[in-house]
Amino acid sequence: MKKIVEIALGIVTSVGGFLEIGSIATAAQAGADFSFQLIWTILLGGLCIIFLVEQAGRFSAVSGRTIPDAIRERFGFNYFAFLYIVLALVSLLVLAAEIGGVCIALELATGIHFQWWTVPAAFVIWLVMWKGTFGVIEKGVSLLGLVTLCFVVGAYVINPPVGQVLRGALPSLPQHDSAHYWFVAVSILGATISPYLYFFYSSGAIEDEWNEGHVGINRIIATGGMTFGSVISVAVLVLAAMIFAPQGVKVEHYTQLPQLLVPVFGYWGYWLLVASVGIACLGAALEITLEIAYFTAQGFGWNWSENQRPRDEARFAAAYTLTIILAALITITGIDPLKITIFSMALTAATLPVSIVPFLFLMNDYSYVRVYRNGWFSNAVVIAIISIAFVLAVVSIPLQIFGGS
Amino acid sequence: MFALNGLPIGRLEEIRTEINKGHCFVSEFLVGSYAMLERLAAWRIGRALLRVFRAKRKEGYRIRWDQLDLSDPRHLRLLCDVEELMPLREEQYPT
Amino acid sequence: MNLVRDCLDKQIDDRFKRRMGRVDGIVLEVEPGRPPRVAYIELGVKTLMNRLSSRLGNAIAHLLESRHIESAPYRVPWVKIKVGLNEVRADVEAEKTPALEWELWLRKKVIGRIPGA
Numbered sequence: 033m034k035k036i037v038e039i040a041l042g043i044v045t046s047v048g049g050f051l052e053i054g055s056i057a058t059a060a061q062a063g064a065d066f067s068f069q070l071i072w073t074i075l076l077g078g079l080c081i082i083f084l085v086e087q088a089g090r091f092s093a094v095s096g097r098t099i100p101d102a103i104r105e106r107f108g109f110n111y112f113a114f115l116y117i118v119l120a121l122v123s124l125l126v127l128a129a130e131i132g133g134v135c136i137a138l139e140l141a142t143g144i145h146f147q148w149w150t151v152p153a154a155f156v157i158w159l160v161m162w163k164g165t166f167g168v169i170e171k172g173v174s175l176l177g178l179v180t181l182c183f184v185v186g187a188y189v190i191n192p193p194v195g196q197v198l199r200g201a202l203p204s205l206p207q208h209d210s211a212h213y214w215f216v217a218v219s220i221l222g223a224t225i226s227p228y229l230y231f232f233y234s235s236g237a238i239e240d241e242w243n244e245g246h247v248g249i250n251r252i253i254a255t256g257g258m259t260f261g262s263v264i265s266v267a268v269l270v271l272a273a274m275i276f277a278p279q280g281v282k283v284e285h286y287t288q289l290p291q292l293l294v295p296v297f298g299y300w301g302y303w304l305l306v307a308s309v310g311i312a313c314l315g316a317a318l319e320i321t322l323e324i325a326y327f328t329a330q331g332f333g334w335n336w337s338e339n340q341r342p343r344d345e346a347r348f349a350a351a352y353t354l355t356i357i358l359a360a361l362i363t364i365t366g367i368d369p370l371k372i373t374i375f376s377m378a379l380t381a382a383t384l385p386v387s388i389v390p391f392l393f394l395m396n397d398y399s400y401v402r403v404y405r406n407g408w409f410s411n412a413v414v415i416a417i418i419s420i421a422f423v424l425a426v427v428s429i430p431l432q433i434f435g436g437s
Numbered sequence: 438m439f440a441l442n443g444l445p446i447g448r449l450e451e452i453r454t455e456i457n458k459g460h461c462f463v464s465e466f467l468v469g470s471y472a473m474l475e476r477l478a479a480w481r482i483g484r485a486l487l488r489v490f491r492a493k494r495k496e497g498y499r500i501r502w503d504q505l506d507l508s509d510p511r512h513l514r515l516l517c518d519v520e521e522l523m524p525l526r527e528e529q530y531p532t
Numbered sequence: 533m534n535l536v537r538d539c540l541d542k543q544i545d546d547r548f549k550r551r552m553g554r555v556d557g558i559v560l561e562v563e564p565g566r567p568p569r570v571a572y573i574e575l576g577v578k579t580l581m582n583r584l585s586s587r588l589g590n591a592i593a594h595l596l597e598s599r600h601i602e603s604a605p606y607r608v609p610w611v612k613i614k615v616g617l618n619e620v621r622a623d624v625e626a627e628k629t630p631a632l633e634w635e636l637w638l639r640k641k642v643i644g645r646i647p648g649a
Contacts, residue, residue: 095618097618101543104541104554105541105542105543105618106477106478106479107477108536108540108541108583109541109556109580109583109584110583110584112541113584162646162648162649163648332553332554333543333544333551333552333553333554334551334553334635335550335551335635336551341649342643342646342648342649343639343643343644343649344639346635346636346638346639346642346643346644347634347635347638349638349643349649350638350642350643392482393477393478393479393482393483396479396481396482397478397479398478398481399478399617399618400618411482450536451534451535451536451537452534452535452536453533453534453535454533454534454535454570455533456533459611460569460570460610461533461569461570461610462567462568462569462570463535463560463567463568463569463570464567475534475537476534476536476537477537478537502567502568503567507560507562507568511586
């Protein structure tokens with residue numbers, strides 16, 4: 033029974049961070065612009081992230097090390113520094129987008145412009161980090177995040193054409209506006225295969241004191257959690273396809289997002305959307321902040337843990353404080369959070385190879401993973417994901433220029 | 438790393454040491470793609486990748502401590518001919 | 533033992549198993565006619581930046597010195613080091629070494645002064 037509860041909680045918490053402003057915005061855009069055609073990108077991204085998250089969790093459970101630890105140890109400081117700079121810059125932008133997402137939710141709730149909410153939102157994020165433990169952050173916010181199930185309920189209630197939904201699960205070529213189609217596809221993949229997800233999961237395994245006995249649970253949690261998150265993303269796309277696409281409405285402003293749920297739930301749809309966006313973005317903001325701080329502390333060998341008092345890990349605490357301040361400074365400029373979101377997703381896609389290539393080596397390193405090394409199938413999957421990542425890296429910025437909104 | 442004639446022979450990837458009377462002494466310097474795999478502890482996957490890409494580059498060398506001039510750490514130079522170096526071979530690594 | 537694979541960039545824990553940093557550098561002592569001897573491991577931002585570029589390392593050192601901050605790396609004699617599988621243990625007490633200088637300074641001057649720390 034205890035194991036079932038642990039697995040169920042693990043699945044719910046691993047959804048947290050998956051659904052955030054990036055996946056909501058890109059799925060909504062995809063549904064509005066291309067109806068059901070881009071469901072396959074969410075499924076493809078979901079499949080990739082399942083493998084990466086499972087391997088990250090397995091690595092940490094068996095080795096007692098996080099992925100960033102091992103990247104510094106195996107690949108040396110030069111590679112780590114390059115990866116760190118790239119990831120920190122991209123993650124800061126994503127974090128700015130998530131803080132923006134929280135602020136958007138508050139603007140939708142109160143009518144007060146999102147810029148005014150930047151400082152309070154950033155302060156709340158910092159306060160949760162300062163006073164909360166890993167368990168509170170991981171489980172508390174994720175349980176609240178169950179409100180995002182309203183998208184799944186809404187997608188069911190709106191009664192989409194099943195045949196078209198299933199056809200959308202298969203890869204297809206665009207019927208119009210090719211550059212924009214592939215740009216949205218790349219953005220969805222960037223939103224789904226987010227490095228912070230598997231790095232955070234790896235650190236979380238250490239925080240939760242996982243060991244070899246958790247290898248099986250890890251597989252279930254990674255698969256269940258990422259599948260759950262993918263289903264919610266698909267639901268957002270389906271809603272956008274049913275509501276925006278028939279009217280030729282393009283998703284260009286966050287104030288359009290409540291339209292995803294109002295036709296289904298009426299008045300409560302508005303508040304469900306506000307709650308979903310606010311909580312999902314808060315959860316993602318906490319995860320990304322932690323991921324940047326973890327990456328910094330682990331890479332430089334500092335003391336780190338969200339379960340310790342800030343004074344016992346002063347550099348770690350300073351790292352996440354500075355991270356939140358820098359990201360908030362971006363948000364407070366008033367740049368449209370939707371634009372930051374779409375741009376940061378494309379940038380994430382462009383930088384994927386540097387964070388995924390190490391998996392191929394680390395998951396075959398006997399001194400870390402021992403008998404839990406990757407078999408030929410897992411290695412083949414990682415190589416396939418690396419290939420996809422390299423394609424994304426090459427095409428994402430040109431597509432941003434020619435196909436971005 | 439440079440040969441006697443000034444031509445580069447590869448990058449220093451790894452340093453093997455031995456313990457003697459409580460002190461740690463350098464025994465060999467390793468250069469080349471196999472040396473890099475040893476440094477990354479990536480022999481299994483790395484060899485497979487090298488085979489797939491049919492890497493024609495030299496696998497590398499084992500350079501004894503007395504075959505290398507360490508007076509300028511940024512410009513390491515051999516003290517012998519390249520032919521005198523022991524090559525790094527696939528047989529030396531576990532399968 | 534392989535110096536790069538087994539020692540360099542590894543997490544160092546002190547004698548009480550507390551994290552004190554990473555092996556940022558390894559110092560070899562070279563004497564004519566004798567094999568180079570591993571003398572110290574180094575921790576410090578200057579050592580780290582030197583690995584990226586010596587110009588960067590010198591610039592960082594200059595910046596620190598201009599603010600009267602010690603820039604010389606902290607060296608732990610090899611005799612106090614024990615290298616295990618993916619871990620390095622130093623027979624020192626981390627808080628009494630320069631390795632945690634920044635940690636202690638931040639604790640005392642910044643983080644420790646914020647309520648709830």
